Amino acid sequence: MTTPAARILKKKHFRVKHQKVKLFRANEPLLSVFMWGVNHTINELSHVNIPGLLLPDHFRAHSKIKVDYHLFNKENMPSHFKFKEYCPLVFKYLRERFGIDDIEYRESLTRSQPTFTDDRGKSGAKFYLSYDKMFIIKSLTSEEVERMHSFLKHYHPYVVEKHGNTLLPQYLGMYRLTLDGVQYYFKVMRNVFSPHFRIHQKFDLKGSTVDREASDKELDKSLPTLKDNDFIKQGIRIKIGPEAKEKFNATLTADVEFLLKLHLMDYSLLIGIHDVRQAAEDAEARGDGNRSDPHHDSESENEYDSGERWENTPPDSPRQADAHVINPDIDVYAVASQEENQFIYFMAIIDPLTNYGLKKQAAKAAKTVKYGSNVDGISTCDPEQYAKRFLEFINDKVIE
Template sequence: MSVPTTGPSKLKKKHIRVKHQKVKLFRANEPLLSVFMWGVNHTINELSHVSIPVMLLPDDFRAYSKLKVDNHLFNKENMPSHFKVKEYCPLVFRNLRDRFAIDDLDYKESLTRSQPIPDDSSGKSGAKFYQSYDRLFILKTLTSEEVERMHSFLKHYHPYIVERHGKTLLPQYLGMYRLTVDGIEHYLVATRNVFSNHLNIHRKYDLKGSTVDREASEKELEKELPTLKDNDFLKQGVRIDIGEAAKEKLLETLTADVEFLTKLHLMDYSLLLGVHECGRGEAEAEAARARPPDADTDRDTDSDSDTDNRHADGPRGFGRQTSLRYEGIIPELDIYAIPSQEGAPKKEIYFVALIDVLTHYGVKKQAAKAAKTVKYGSNVDGISTCDPEQYGKRFIEFVAKAIEGN
C-alpha cells in the first residue's frame, strides 16, 4: 500500500556552524621556544596513549617520533606556521623520567605552562641554556655530533641508572629533541636542575681536579653569580663540611659514577658545586617579606615576559623561601642537596652533581694533552686533559680532600 503525498516534503533547514578545534598556542619571545613548548605538549600527550613496555628493546634506543606542521592559522608573531618536531628515543626517556620519579604531566606542565627562561651559564662550547619557568629543569642546546654521542651513551646510561636504582650524580637526562624552524635544525636536551628552585645559590664552582688554566676569567667574574673554578676554590679555602657519614655516602656514589664514565673512555667532566649560605638566605627572605607587595619580583607564571626574576643563578626574587626549616625538608625537595653537618662553623647547604660527561678521549683530546704537555712540561699533573683513568683518579682525590669529615 502506497502512502499518498501532497507534494514535495519541506524540511526546515537549520544553519550549522562548523566549530574549529582551538589550536593551543605557546607564546614565547623566541620562535624556537614556542615550537619547543608545542612539541613537548604534543609528544607527552601522544605518549600517554602508548602502553608502558615491560622492558626496553634495542630498537627503542634507535626509535623516534617525528611530526611536520604546516598551519597557516598560527599567528606568526607567536608561532611559526611551518616547523618540524622530532623526539629521540621517546620510550627510553619516558622510562628514565619514571626512574627519576618525574611524572610526565608534571614535566609537561613545567616546560609548557610558561616559556623557558634564558640562562647565562654558557661554557666554551657556546651552547645556550634555558631554565623551565619553575626552575625545575634545564634545557641545553646540542650540536648534531653531541646528539650522536648521546645516542651512543644512552645504551650504557640507561642500564646503569636501572642498576643504581636512580642513585647517581650523573646528569638526569629526561628528553632530547630536534626542532626545525625556518629550515634550521636545533637540538635540545632536557635535564633536571642541579640547583634548588626555592633556595638561592650564593657561590658556584665548576671543579675538574685540575690547576692549570683553571680560574674564572675577568669577564666571568663580572657576572652576578660567576662560575668559579679549581684555583678559585683552592684560594678561597672552601670546605664541603658535611660530616663523615655524608662524605662516605657521597664518595661511594661519585666513585661508582666515575668508574662508569672511565669504562666508556669519557673524561673532562666537572663537579658542579652550588653553595647556599643559610644565614644570608634567611636575611634575604626577611628583606623580601618586608618589601611592599607591588615591589615583589615574583612574576605571574602565565606571563608572556621573556624574563623571570626567580633565577637559580642569583639572589633575586627570594620571596618564596620564607621560613622553610632546613632540616628534614631539604633532601625531600632537592635531591642534590646536602646540608652542612651539625656544629659546622657556617650553616650551609651544598648542591653537588656531575656535568658535561660526554667528552670522549679521542684523537682531539690526545692532541690537546700533547700540546699542553709541551707548554707546561710532562711533570705537570694539573692539566685538565689526560687519559680517562688518570682523570678519574685525580678527580676523586680532589673531591675527597675538599670534603670535611669529622
C-alpha cells in the same frame, strides 16, 4: 506551519562549535615550536605503557611530525615546521625512574615560555630555563646528538641498576626542530640547583690546578663560577659529616667508574652553596622574615644551575617549599651541612660526555709542552689518570 519549538531546534542544529586550541606564545618561533612539540609528544605518549624490557630498537627509535599550513596562533607559530623526539620510550622511562611525572614535565616546559640565559659556555651552546626553574634546555650540535645516542644505551641500564641514585645529569628528553629548512637540536635535563634556594657561591671542580681559576670577566658576574684554585685559596671544606660523606663518596665513585669504563673524561663536580644564615639575614633586612623571595636571587650562569626560586608559584602548590627545608622530591642533589642551619650544598657531576679522542690527546700534548711533563695538574689527561685525580681531590680537599 513551523512551531516555535521547531525553530529553536533548527537554531541548535546549525550552531557552530569552535575547537579549543592551546596557544604557545613565545618571543621567538623556535621556542613556540619547542613548546608545541613537547606538548604534542607527551600527549602522544600518555597512553603508551613502558615495556618491561627496553630493546636495542627503542634506543634507535624516534617519533616525528610535520606541520603544514598551521592555522592556529599564527602570530606566534610558523606555518611550516617539523618536530622530532629521539628515543621517546627510553626518555619516558628515565623520567619515571627519576620521579618526574610526564604531566608536570609538560607543564613546566609549555605553561610559559622558557627563559634564555646569557651563559653560552665554551661550546657556544644556548641554555634556557623552564619558567619554574625545574629544567634546563641546552642546544646541541648534530655530533653531540650522536654522542648522546651512544651514551644512552649505557646510561639507561646504569640508572636502572642504581635505582636513579646518581650524581650524573638527569637526561629527560632530546628533540630536533626544523624551521625554514634549518635543524635545531635540544636536550632537557633537571636543574641541579633548587628553584627555592638562593645560591651564594658556585664552583666547578675538576681536581686540576693548571689554569683553573676564574677569569676577571667571570668574577665580574653577580654569581661567578669559581674553579679549583679559587676553592683552595678560600680554604673551603664541604662539611657534611662522616655518614653523609661515606654515602656521597660511594655514589661519586660508582659514577666515575662508570664514566671511566666508557673512556670519558673532562667532567666536573658542580657545587652550589646556599648560606642559610646569610639568606635569613637578607630576608630579615627585607622585612619578610624567613620566607623565600623570588625577586632577590642571583642570575642564572650555568648549564645546571639557576640560582633563582620559582616565580608565580601559588601558595598551595605541592612544589612550594619552606625556606631552608630540603624537599627530597625536588632538591635531589642537596646535602645539608653537618652543622644544622648553616649551609645547604648542591653537588652533581656535569659535562660527562667528552671522549679522550685525538682532539683531547692533542690538547694534552700542547699543555705538556707549555707546562712540562712533570706537571700533574693539567686538566687534560687520559681517563684513568683523570678519574683517579678527580676522586682524590674531592675526597682530600673538598668533602669532610
